Amino acid sequence: MSEKCCQEAPEGKWYSHPPMRNVLIAGALISLFFALAHFDLMPSFLEVLIYVWAIILSGHHWIREGLEELVKERKIGIEILMLGAV
Numbered sequence: 001m002s003e004k005c006c007q008e009a010p011e012g013k014w015y016s017h018p019p020m021r022n023v024l025i026a027g028a029l030i031s032l033f034f035a036l037a038h039f040d041l042m043p044s045f046l047e048v049l050i051y052v053w054a055i056i057l058s059g060h061h062w063i064r065e066g067l068e069e070l071v072k073e074r075k076i077g078i079e080i081l082m083l084g085a086v
């Protein structure tokens with residue numbers, strides 16, 4: 001028994017899809033700042049702040065979806081579980 005996926009694939013270029021764009025930007029920034037921190041070119045507190053910011057930037061779309069599902073449907077979805085795991 002096959003079911004169609006409930007979400008459609010985004011159309012257009014990857015950068016016109018905000019969740020994908022945000023995840024890729026956050027990943028690039030994490031890589032850059034990890035390298036800077038690894039070579040002691042930035043303080044550790046700044047590294048932690050940037051990691052927190054990257055988590056919020058990359059997960060913003062899914063966090064919002066998970067909270068909407070929790071409030072409207074009273075259902076805990078994978079988005080909320082992953083938020084707890086972070």
